[in-house]
Amino acid sequence: MREIPFDTIVKAVKDIIVYSGTDLPQDTYDALKKAMEDEQSPVAKNVIKQLLENADIAKDEKRPLCQDTGLAVFFVKVGDEVKVTGGLLKDAINKGTEEGYRDAYLRASTCEPFSRANLKDTVGYNLPAIIHFDIVAGDKIEIEYAAKGGGSENVSRAKVFPPAAGKEGIVAYVKEVISDAGGNPCPPITVGVGIGGTFEKATISSKHALFRDIGSVNPDPEMAALEQEILTEVNKLGIGAMGMGGTQTALAVHIESNPCHIASLPVSVNVQCHSSRHTHITI
Amino acid sequence: MSSTYHLTTPLSSEDTKQLVAGDTVYLTGVLFTARDAAHKRLVELIEKGEALPFDLEGSVIYFVGPTPPKPGDPIGSAGPTTSYRMDSFSPTMLKHGSRGMIGKGKRNQAVKDACVAYDGIYFGATGGAGALLGKLIKSAEVIAYPELGPEAVRRLEVVDFPVAVINDTHGNDLYQQGREQYEVKA
Numbered sequence: 001m002r003e004i005p006f007d008t009i010v011k012a013v014k015d016i017i018v019y020s021g022t023d024l025p026q027d028t029y030d031a032l033k034k035a036m037e038d039e040q041s042p043v044a045k046n047v048i049k050q051l052l053e054n055a056d057i058a059k060d061e062k063r064p065l066c067q068d069t070g071l072a073v074f075f076v077k078v079g080d081e082v083k084v085t086g087g088l089l090k091d092a093i094n095k096g097t098e099e100g101y102r103d104a105y106l107r108a109s110t111c112e113p114f115s116r117a118n119l120k121d122t123v124g125y126n127l128p129a130i131i132h133f134d135i136v137a138g139d140k141i142e143i144e145y146a147a148k149g150g151g152s153e154n155v156s157r158a159k160v161f162p163p164a165a166g167k168e169g170i171v172a173y174v175k176e177v178i179s180d181a182g183g184n185p186c187p188p189i190t191v192g193v194g195i196g197g198t199f200e201k202a203t204i205s206s207k208h209a210l211f212r213d214i215g216s217v218n219p220d221p222e223m224a225a226l227e228q229e230i231l232t233e234v235n236k237l238g239i240g241a242m243g244m245g246g247t248q249t250a251l252a253v254h255i256e257s258n259p260c261h262i263a264s265l266p267v268s269v270n271v272q273c274h275s276s277r278h279t280h281i282t283i
Numbered sequence: 284m285s286s287t288y289h290l291t292t293p294l295s296s297e298d299t300k301q302l303v304a305g306d307t308v309y310l311t312g313v314l315f316t317a318r319d320a321a322h323k324r325l326v327e328l329i330e331k332g333e334a335l336p337f338d339l340e341g342s343v344i345y346f347v348g349p350t351p352p353k354p355g356d357p358i359g360s361a362g363p364t365t366s367y368r369m370d371s372f373s374p375t376m377l378k379h380g381s382r383g384m385i386g387k388g389k390r391n392q393a394v395k396d397a398c399v400a401y402d403g404i405y406f407g408a409t410g411g412a413g414a415l416l417g418k419l420i421k422s423a424e425v426i427a428y429p430e431l432g433p434e435a436v437r438r439l440e441v442v443d444f445p446v447a448v449i450n451d452t453h454g455n456d457l458y459q460q461g462r463e464q465y466e467v468k469a
């Protein structure tokens with residue numbers, strides 16, 4: 001059994017949070033650059049130019065990319081031959097999150113649902129993190145992280161369709177969700193689509209789909225084709241960067257598909273803004 | 284065809300009436316920050332006929348909730364927040380002399396009508412460009428409601444702060460018209 005000290009996890013998590021707050025991942029940067037070149041609307045082109053400038057300034061001066069530094073979301077794969085010593089893995093991830101957000105001057109955005117009281121002095125600075133665990137073979141811990149802002153999360157939706165809805169129904173639904181969202185999720189966006197499973201499996205899959213690098217190809221050719229089809233349809237909406245009108249509404253569509261019940265076809269659409277702060281590490 | 288302007292605050296009616304949805308404007312001068320909680324208090328003062336913490340005439344209000352500043356910086360990252368939460372307050376602010384708002388996202392018809400009636404402009408700043416926009420803010424001073432934390436009213440000095448005209452004094456709406464222009468119908 002491999003042993004990993006609690007503090008090693010804390011440090012690793014803190015590092016990726018600090019880094020992600022100011023450094024836009026290369027895949028997103030490259031995709032925005034291409035979107036700027038392809039954009040037909042001069043107003044939207046100028047907006048995307050500002051986004052690239054923003055990314056350069058944030059990186060060089062270590063300023064947060066966006067004032068909404070998000071809730072911290074993790075997908076963690078724990079090997080069955082590894083053990084964290086000196087504390088719980090979950091506590092280590094939360095501690096790293098708190099230290100990273102606080103020390104890098106990122107905003108604490110967690111609150112009580114109704115009183116709206118900020119939790120920074122009670123539960124912890126930007127705590128609790130949202131953590132999805134999975135157990136896999138091996139002696140490593142793989143941590144995928146993304147900062148999830150409110151603007152794009154607020155427009156996300158899920159629905160359980162009858163099986164007859166098929167691919168056509170899914171394409172129309174995604175288009176409807178993105179159309180209703182307009183400029184609110186800060187386009188150009190990435191669209192995560194979770195298909196199949198149960199109601200909650202679809203939503204978690206749509207979230208996880210957003211962690212994939214933009215430009216990577218879906219290994220399932222059928223899903224890769226569906227991603228392209230939805231992307232083309234979404235970009236016909238004309239929403240454009242920040243909703244100001246344009247041809248570049250979405251940078252990518254990512255699908256995760258699961259087997260589902262013979263009676264249902266769950267679909268979830270989770271949206272990520274242009275500030276797609278995501279990364280992963282293996283310990 | 285959209286134009287580019289460089290304007291200095293406070294804005295006059297002449298400044299705002301020439302603008303058309305889709306124009307790019309670089310603002311220099313003073314902006315005041317306020318979000319929902321601060322708007323509620325400001326509008327209550329107006330309704331009671333009491334003095335406001337700043338002169339509304341020609342003022343431009345920025346809807347923002349910045350990150351905490353790093354030591355030595357006036358402000359942290361400071362991009363726009365979603366504006367519809369201010370929809371119920373903005374018409375009163377415009378009626379009493381404020382002439383500009385900066386935020387992101389759609390406004391309701393009452394706000395658009397108030398822009399026409401009182402020579403107001405709703406500007407869109409680039410959401411998520413908090414580092415860039417924060418850098419263009421040269422000074423920030425809390426002038427009211429410090430207990431509201433990031434939502435306190437601040438007086439900001441900005442230089443060439445980039446915004447786009449979304450709703451103008453003629454009733455145009457860039458979110459609607461821009462989208463229609465680039466929409467590909469089936």
Ligand code: SF4
Pocket residue numbers: 066067068069070148149150151152184185186273274275362410411412
């Ligand atoms: S949606 Fe994203 S880019 Fe827009 S304000 Fe929220 S976190 Fe920032």
